[in-house]
Amino acid sequence: MKNLDVKSLIERYNNGTLSDEERAMLESWYISEVRSIKDYQGLEENLVKLDQNFMHIIGGEEKKGSKLWPRVAVAASFFAVLGLSLYFYSSKSPDKVEITNVELADINPAGNKAYLTLGNGKRIALTDASNGTIAEQTNVQITKTADGQLVYTIAENKSGFSSTLEYNTIETPNGGRYEIVLPDGTHVWMNAASSLKYPASFASLKERRVELLGEAYFQVAKDRLHPFIVKTTHQEVKVLGTHFNINSYADEPETKTTLLEGSVNVTNLNGRNSKILTPGQQSIVKGGDIKIGDADIDQAMSWKKGDFVFVGEDLKAVMRQVARWYDVEIEYQGTISSSGVVSTISRTKKLSQLLKALEKNQGIHFKVEGRRVLVMP
Template identity: 45%
Template sequence: MQKDPHKLLEKYKSGNCSEEEKAIVESWYLELERQQAPAHEVITKSKDQVWTSLAEKTTRPLEKTASGKVYLFKAAAWAAVVFLVVSVVYLTGNRQKDVPMANGSAKDDVVPGGDKAFLTLANGRKISLTDAANGEIAKEAGLSITKTADGQLVYTVKEDTETSTNLLNTIETPKGGKYQINLPDGTRVWLNAASSLRYPAKFVGDKRMVTLTGEGYFEVAKNREMPFIVKTAGQEVHVLGTHFNINSYADEGSVKTTLAEGSVRVIPAAEAEKITLKPGEQSELDNKGIKVKKADLEAVLAWKQGDFIFDGEDLKSIMRKVARWYDVEVIYKGVFDHLKFGGSISRSKNISSVLGIMEETGSVHFHIEGKRITVTDTTK
C-alpha cells in the first residue's frame, strides 16, 4: 500500500487503487456520510482505525525492547488524519484540489522559507550565503570556505597550520531561512529558521566549543580526545560523537535536547546534576529545573525532513513555528489555550495550506493580510 496517504487519495481518484486500498479510502467517506458530523469530530473518532490500517502496511522497526519490537509509524498515521480532512474536499463533491485557503486574497498568500543564511567571518566580513555563487567564497588563516552545489557550507582546513582560537565565525538564518554547514572538524549542523551558530575557524585544544541560539540538529564527528560542547541558554551539552537536536528559542520558555543516537550529557548551568540521555529521550530545561521524558523523534526532527508534525500541540506553539518559517507576524483575537491540533504537512506548502487544514476543523479562523496573520476563535 502507498505509504503516503496523500498519494493514496490521488491513486484512488485516478482509479488505480487495489481493493484493499479502495476499501480504506471509501471507509473514510462512508464514515463522514453516516455521521453527518463536522470533519474534525469524525477524525477524532476514526483515527485509531486509520492508524491500524496504515500501521499494518507501513510500520518499520525502531528499536527492540524486552517485550519485543517498537514500531515507528506515527508520521504516516497523522498524515492519514490530516488528509482525511483534505479528502472531505474531494469526496463530498467540492472541485477544489487543494485545502481551502485561509481567508485573504491569493496575492496575500505567503510562500515557505528556504536556504537562506548569513556568514560573519572573524574579521567582520558578512557574506550572504543565499546570494553567494557556488565554489570558494572566503579564505581565512589556514582554511577555505566553500559553498557546494546543493547549498552546504564546507570548511577545508590545511594541516599543520596555526589558527587562533579567537577566530570565531557566526552563521545565522533569518526567519524564513534554514541552512546546513559542515564544520572544520567534519561535524554537520542543520540550522532551523531564526537560529545562529558561533564556532571557531579551527578546533584546537582539548575541546570543540560552539554556541547555539534557536534550533539545530547536530551530527558530531567522533573525536574522543576532544569532546564537542554545545552551549545554549542555561546549559551545555557534551558529546564525543553522536546525533541530537537542540531547541533553544527564547520564546519557547524552555530548552529541549533530544537524542537520536549515541549518548550526550546535559549540564544545566544552575545545577550540579548532570543528565545523561539515551536514544529516544528528551531533556527539557526551564525555570523550574530539568526533566527527562521519552521523545517523539519524528515530530522533533520533522523540520529537518521538511515537514510540520503536530501531535496534540497547542495552537500558539504551532503558530510560533509557522511564524518563524514563513516570516510572519501573528495576532490573536480570543483565548486559545484550549485548542490543540494533530497532523502532518510539508513545509514546502504555502502558508494558506497549513492554516487551511486547521481551519477545516471549524475551531479557528485565519485572516492573511500581507505578512500579518490574524487568528480568531470560532468555538465561542
C-alpha cells in the same frame, strides 16, 4: 501589463484552462486597475459606458449569427470584476480603500537563506553568494556548495596554524534554513531563526565548543580526545560523537534535547545539575530542573524531515513555529482557546495551504494581510 490579453485570460479562466502563473497575472491586473481608479463616480460612469458598448456588441453578434454565449460569459466575468470594484469603492472613501476578497500573492515556506559573519566582522549573505570558495581564514577554506551547504576544509599548501583564534557565526533568518559542515567534519542542519557561533578551526583547541540559539540537528564527528560541547542559554550538551537535536528558542519556555544515537551529557546552567541521555530519550530543561523521558522522535525530527507534526500542542506554540518558518507576524483577535492541535502538514506547503489545514482541523479562522496573520475564533 500593457500587452496583457485580459479577454483571453478571462476566457481561459471561465473554461478552467488558466495556469497558476496566468491567474496571478490576471489578479495583478485586476488589483492595478482597481487602484488606478481615482474615485467612485468615475468608476460608475465607466461601467455605464462599458455596459452600453457591451449591449451594442451583443446586438451586432446576434445579427452576424456568430456564437454568442462564449462572448457573453467572457463579458459577464469582466463585469463581475468591475462590479466588485464598484462595491469596494462605494463602501470606502477614496483614500482608504480596502481590497479584502482578492487572493493576493501567497507566502512561500522557508528556503536556503543564511548570513555568515566572519571573525573580522565581514558579513556574507549566503543566499546571494556564488558557489565555490567564499573566504579563507585561519588556514581554513570556506566553500558554498551547489546544493546549498557551507563547508569548512583545511586549506591546501598551508603550514602551521594562525595564533589568532577567530570565531564565525552563521544565522538563519525567519523563513530560512541552512546546512553547514564545521571544520572538524561535524554536520549541522539549522532550522529557521537560529544562529551558531563556532571557531574557524578546532585544531589548537582541547574541546570543540559551539554556541547555539534556536534549533539545530547535529551529527558530530567522532573524536574521543576532543569533546564536542553545545552551549545554549540554559544548558550545555557534551558529546564525543553522536546524533542529536536541540530546540532552544528564546521565545519557547523550555529547552529540549533529543538523542538519536550515542550518548550525551546535559547540564542545566541554572541548577548546575546534569543528566545522561540514551538513544530515544529527550531532556527538558526549565528553570533549575532537568526532566528525562521517552522522546517522540517523529515529532522532534519532523522539521528536518520536512514536516510539521503537531501532537497536542497549544495553538500559540504552533503559530510560533509558523511565524519562524514563513517569516510572518502573528496577531490574535478575540478569545483564542484552541488547544491540543493535532496535525501533520508538509513544510513545503505555501502558507495558505497550511492555514487551511489548521482551520479545518481546529475550528479557527485565519486572515492574511501582507506578512501578518490574524488568528480569530
